[in-house]
Each structure stands twice: as structure tokens, then as C-alpha cells.
Amino acid sequence: xxxxxxxxxxxxxxxxxxxxxxxxxxxxxxxxxxxxxxxxxxxxxxxxxxxxxxxxxxxxxxxxxxxxxxxxxxxxxxxxxxxxxxxxxxxxxxxxxxxxxxxxxxxxxxxxxxxxxxxxxxxxxxxxxxxxxxxxxxxxxxxxxxxxxxxxxxxxxxxxxxxxxxxxxxxxxxxxxxxxxxxxxxxxxxxxxxxxxxxxxxxxxxxxxxxxxxxxxxxxxxxxxxxxxxxxxxxxxxxxxxxxxxxxxxxxxxxxxxxxxxxxxxxxxxxxxxxxxxxxxxxxxxxxxxxxxxxxxxxxxxxxxxxxxxxxxxxxxxxxxxxxxxxxxxxxxxxxxxxxxxxxxxxxxxxxxxxxxxxxxxxxxxxxxxxxxxxxxxxxxxxxxxxxxxxxxxxxxxxxxxxxxxxxxxxxxxxxxxxxxxxxxxxxxxxxxxxxxxxxxxxxxxxxxxxxxxxxxxxxxxxxxxxxxxxxxxxxxxxxxxxxxxxxxxxxxxxxxxxxxxxxxxxxxxxxxxxxxxxxxxxxxxxxxxxxxxxxxxxxxxxxxxxxxxxxxxxxxxxxxxxxxxxxxxxxxxxxxxxxxxxxxxxxxxxxxxxxxxxxxxxxxxxx
Ligand code: F6R
Numbered sequence: 198x199x200x201x202x203x204x205x206x207x208x209x210x211x212x213x214x215x216x217x218x219x220x221x222x223x224x225x226x227x228x229x230x231x232x233x234x235x236x237x238x239x240x241x242x243x244x245x246x247x248x249x250x251x252x253x254x255x256x257x258x259x260x261x262x263x264x265x266x267x268x269x270x271x272x273x274x275x276x277x278x279x280x281x282x283x284x285x286x287x288x289x290x291x292x293x294x295x296x297x298x299x300x301x302x303x304x305x306x307x308x309x310x311x312x313x314x315x316x317x318x319x320x321x322x323x324x325x326x327x328x329x330x331x332x333x334x335x336x337x338x339x340x341x342x343x344x345x346x347x348x349x350x351x352x353x354x355x356x357x358x359x360x361x362x363x364x365x366x367x368x369x370x371x372x373x374x375x376x377x378x379x380x381x382x383x384x385x386x387x388x389x390x391x392x393x394x395x396x397x398x399x400x401x402x403x404x405x406x407x408x409x410x411x412x413x414x415x416x417x418x419x420x421x422x423x424x425x426x427x428x429x430x431x432x433x434x435x436x437x438x439x440x441x442x443x444x445x446x447x448x449x450x451x452x453x454x455x456x457x458x459x460x461x462x463x464x465x466x467x468x469x470x471x472x473x474x475x476x477x478x479x480x481x482x483x484x485x486x487x488x489x490x491x492x493x494x495x496x497x498x499x500x501x502x503x504x505x506x507x508x509x510x511x512x513x514x515x516x517x518x519x520x521x522x523x524x525x526x527x528x529x530x531x532x533x534x535x536x537x538x539x540x541x542x543x544x545x546x547x548x549x550x551x552x553x554x555x556x557x558x559x560x561x562x563x564x565x566x567x568x569x570x571x572x573x574x575x576x577x578x579x580x581x582x583x584x585x586x587x588x589x590x591x592x593x594x595x596x597x598x599x600x601x602x603x604x605x606x607x608x609x610x611x612x613x614x615x616x617x618x619x620x621x622x623x624x625x626x627x628x629x630x631x632x633x634x635x636x637x638x639x640x641x642x643x644x645x646x647x648x649x650x651x652x653x654x655x656x657x658x659x660x661x662x663x664x665x666x667x668x669x670x671x672x673x674x675x676x677x678x679x680x681x682x683x684x685x686x687x688x689x690x691x692x693x694x695x696x697x698x699x700x701x702x703x704x705x706x707x708x709x710x711x712x713x714x715x716x717x718x719x720x721x722x723x724x725x726x727x728x729x730x731x732x733x734x735x736x737x738x739x740x741x742x743x744x745x746x747x748x749x750x751x752x753x754x755x756x757x758x759x760x761x762x763x764x765x766x767x768x769x770x771x772x773x774x775x776x777x778x779x780x781x782x783x784x785x786x787x788x789x790x791x792x793x794x795x796x797x798x799x800x801x802x803x804x805x
Pocket of ligand 1: 497498499500501502545546547548549550551554597598599600683684687800801802
């Protein structure tokens with residue numbers, strides 16, 4: 198989603214702003230802009246529709262040696278992508294960049310009738326509101342920002358400057374992340390710590406309801422109620438290598454291929470095959486509390502939801518005494534759902550910033566239910582607000598489509614389930630096969646990716662002209678089919694939907710014709726024969742089937758078979774998902790699409 202950067206120090210501000218925005222490109226955007234100031238307050242404001250490269254081209258003739266400024270990448274919410282709607286917005290003496298949504302902007306706009314608005318954005322209204330307080334002259338910039346924010350409903354991460362005092366930047370957040378990088382003689386601002394790498398590793402993560410006044414050598418933080426906050430400087434854990442392509446053509450392929458390593462990081466120190474035990478420190482619950490859990494609520498969006506659904510099938514298998522409910526965050530936040538007191542909520546999010554997931558977390562906490570985060574981004578809002586947490590530790594996921602995070606989210610949640618099962622006294626001989634198989638997965642993943650990367654590329658080439666796909670699975674292969682379909686539609690824009698095999702006859706079977714192909718997941722196991730019967734039904738109606746299976750004696754006459762060989766049984770569907778990931782990737786490549794930044798989408802969905 199939108200990105201914010203800011204710089205005040207002794208180096209060229211335009212250089213940092215542009216390179217910082219480039220780092221945030223992966224989040225998705227459609228226009229960009231920067232403003233810098235010289236010592237006298239003379240502003241150079243440059244905006245461009247399109248890519249950062251377009252902004253860079255414009256900046257060639259607007260090159261300045263200014264040492265302070267702010268910049269933004271915009272992902273359109275109010276008003277189309279255009280130069281005039283791009284940030285920074287300039288109103289009176291104020292320059293502002295904003296992530297989030299000002300919900301009451303219409304009302305505020307009506308009250309600001311002495312201003313003429315150039316754009317269609319809610320952000321320009323906020324700039325005008327700040328200017329109106331600033332103009333009254335009673336307030337220094339920080340106070341004008343605070344007065345304005347007290348009238349605002351909605352979410353924001355903002356950076357604000359005034360041309361009257363161009364050596365300070367005021368930043369504030371409510372529901373949209375902001376991090377302040379503390380350097381030597383310079384202070385940097387970003388909506389995502391990755392923009393700061395290479396400049397500083399020291400960062401202050403702003404909390405909701407806080408406002409900071411930032412100069413080259415100081416950071417002063419207060420709450421909106423003017424209470425001073427002592428800044429906590431933390432070390433940024435990511436490194437530069439983790440956010441580079443490492444020789445791959447796309448981040449997506451790099452991230453798919455990284456999964457043996459990233460899953461190993463998820464498992465590090467947590468799986469003890471010798472004693473058949475899982476050790477998860479993060480949830481912070483003593484055994485006596487774990488034993489009392491009767492109900493799990495798993496909350497997530499998109500891929501995180503699919504991961505939760507897949508994990509729930511496993512958790513139900515080995516923790517007989519608990520029920521598991523998996524919910525879509527954007528729906529759940531507005532439902533009047535009763536959560537029993539002996540519940541534990543797992544809040545699943547790669548970015549740790551997804552607005553709907555965060556809103557659910559807050560609602561669930563209000564009900565007094567304990568929350569545990571299954572999060573990747575260290576220091577993110579969800580990671581900081583949950584009662585306890587298990588980081589998945591897959592490193593930065595840059596490509597918009599989530600891949601390595603999915604695999605590790607599933608396993609992290611299964612480990613959470615195993616931790617509960619252990620505490621409840623489920624026999625270790627019953628849990629051991631899960632634990633042993635989990636430990637073997639990084640190597641199984643490595644083998645499958647190595648063997649199937651090239652063949653799946655060729656397979657995708659054969660199917661690239663199709664506009665419709667049906668993904669099918671039963672039991673644990675069903676959530677896997679959902680994730681496969683999501684990946685395909687997301688990056689190759691093919692209309693792909695997933696169905697449980699058993700649902701076919703209840704409607705979707707009517708779709709089968711030459712415009713569709715079917716991606717059938719057929720793990721060996723007790724429901725294999727039933728799934729095969731369903732495949733026969735599709736075949737009988739002229740279906741174009743790609744079967745993915747680990748069944749050794751697979752003899753169905755389908756169009757194409759991907760027969761993976763693996764010692765894993767329980768988690769075979771998770772391995773089949775690797776094939777679905779590669780397939781979606783190569784379909785998008787074959788169609789010539791922007792694989793890492795699919796149209797209309799953003800990496801981190803910080804608005805509702
Ligand atoms: C799909 C995808 C999205 C995210 C969803 C939740 O590939 O990336 O569906 O999974 O937006 O994001 P997080 O996990 O950051 O909360």
C-alpha cells in the first residue's frame with residue numbers, strides 16, 4: 198500500500214527519498230512524489246503518475262542539494278491515480294504525505310470552505326486542516342498537527358512539513374505504520390524499516406496515538422494528549438541481502454525457492470525430534486493455561502486465512518478436545534460473534550499491519566480473550582499488540598503474492614496446536630509422526646523445488662491461453678486448492694476458483710468445458726479413492742485436468758500429471774502447494790505480467 202519516507206540531515210535528501218521509495222515499491226503504488234526544502238524554506242515539489250523511474254526522470258531537471266524533505270508512493274483510494282492526486286499535498290504553508298484513510302474528510306472539507314482544493318483526495322483535506330490551525334499562528338507545527346488530528350476519524354501515518362520552519366518534520370500515526378531511523382547527524386522516516394537499511398539499523402517504531410517532532414539530531418515524541426513518551430530505540434533485524442533479488446528474475450521466484458531455508462528458520466529451536474516435542478516460547482502461556490483452551494479462533498485475510506484453514510484441519514486431527522474456527526478478518530470484525538472465555542485467538546499476518554486483521558485483534562482483546570500472533574514482520578503493529586506471539590521468521594517477503602509466508606504460517610500454527618495437545622496430555626506417540634514429518638519438510642521442499650521447477654515452467658506454457666481454472670481438493674488438499682487458485686488469479690489474472698471435490702456435483706460441475714482447465718490435488722490417503730471418483734466425473738465431461746499427486750500407482754488418463762515423490766504423508770498437500778506456486782508464477786511470466794507487483798494489488802493492506 199502507500200509508502201512514506203522522510204529525511205533531515207547533512208546528505209542529499211532527494212537521493213534518500215527516491216532510493217527509499219524504491220525500496221517501498223513492492224508494496225504497490227500508482228504515483229509518487231517528493232518535496233525538499235533549502236535553508237530558506239524554498240520548496241521543490243515534484244510528482245509523477247506511474248513508477249518511481251518516472252519521478253526520477255522528472256527530478257533530473259529539478260536536482261537540488263536540499264538536506265530535508267518527505268516523499269510518498271500512493272495507492273489510489275480517493276481519486277484516480279494522477280499527478281494532482283499524488284502526494285505530497287501542498288496547502289498554504291503545509292506539505293503533507295499520508296497513508297490511510299480520513300473517513301470524515303467530507304465533513305472536514307465542508308468546514309474548510311475558505312480553501313480551494315486541487316485534488317480529490319482525503320489527504321489534501323488533512324493538509325488544509327493542519328494549515329488552518331497553523332495559520333492561526335498560535336501553534337507551532339507539532340501543535341497544529343495535534344489539533345487537526347483530534348478532529349480526524351480514520352487511519353493515518355503522516356509526515357508533515359512547513360516551509361516556515363524547514364528543519365523539522367512532524368510525524369504521527371494511527372493504524373498505519375511509521376518508523377523513525379536514528380542515524381549520525383541525520384534522522385530518517387519510513388513507513389517500513391526496509392527503506393532505512395544501509396543508512397541506519399537503529400529505529401524507533403511509533404505507536405498509535407503518538408506524534409513525533411523530528412530534526413537532524415533529535416526525536417521528541419508525545420501522545421495526542423501532550424504526554425511525553427520516552428522513545429525506545431530498537432535494532433532493525435532485516436539486512437540488505439534479504440531485500441535483494443539474489444540473481445533471480447523476480448522476487449516471487451526467489452521467495453518460492455527460499456522455502457527450504459525460510460521454513461528451517463520457522464522451525465529453529467522449536468522442534469525436538471529426539472523427544473517428539475515442540476517448544477514454542479512466544480505464546481507465553483503456562484501449561485496450566487494451555488490445558489484450559491477449548492476453542493481456537495484463527496483470524497486472517499487472503500493467504501493468511503488459507504493458511505489458517507489448512508492448519509485447522511491438522512489441529513483438529515490431534516487435539517480432539519478443542520474446536521477450531523477460522524474466520525476472514527474483514528467479516529469477523531463486524532459480526533456479533535460470541536467467543537467463549539476458554540478460547541485462544543491466533544492472529545495470522547505476514548505484514549503484521551493488515552487493517553482488518555488488526556481491527557479483529559483489538560475487538561477480540563476487548564472481550565478478554567488471549568491473543569497470539571502468527572506474524573512475520575518483526576516489530577509490526579500486530580506483533581506488538583498481541584498478548585504473545587510466534588514469529589514465523591521467513592525474512593522480508595517482497596513480492597505481493599505471499600508464498601514462503603504461507604508455508605511457514607501453516608507450520609507455525611500446527612506447532613501451536615501441538616503445543617496445546619502436549620499440554621493437554623495427548624499421547625506423544627500420537628503427535629510424534631507430525632513432529633517428525635515437520636522436521637523433514639525443509640529437505641522435502643528442497644527436493645521438490647529442484648525437481649519440478651523446470652517441468653512446471655513447461656506445463657504453464659501449455660495452459661497459458663486459458664482464461665478459467667478450477668482448483669480441486671479434499672480434506673487438507675482443499676485449503677491448498679484455495680491457496681493455489683488465489684495465487685493464480687492474483688498474478689496471472691486468470692479466473693480461478695477452488696472447490697472441495699465433494700461440492701462439484703452441487704453446482705460447479707456445470708462449468709466444465711473447453712474454456713476451463715482443472716488443477717486437481719490428489720494426495721495419497723484415505724480420501725484418495727473418493728477424489729479419484731470425482732476426477733472421473735470431470736473427465737467424463739471433457740475436463741482438462743492437471744493432476745498433482747504423490748500416489749505411486751497413479752494411472753488416471755488425465756492431460757498432465759505432476760507426480761511428486763516424497764516421504765511426507767501428512768503434509769503432502771503443503772508440498773503440492775509448491776507446484777501450485779510455481780505454476781502460478783510461470784503462468785504470469787508466460788503471459789508477460791508484472792509478477793512481483795500485480796495490477797490493483799498492494800503488499801500490505803493497511804486500509805479497510
Ligand atoms: C495473497 C496475499 C494476500 C495476503 C493478505 C493478508 O498472495 O498476499 O492475500 O495474504 O493481504 O496479508 P497479511 O498476511 O500481511 O496480513
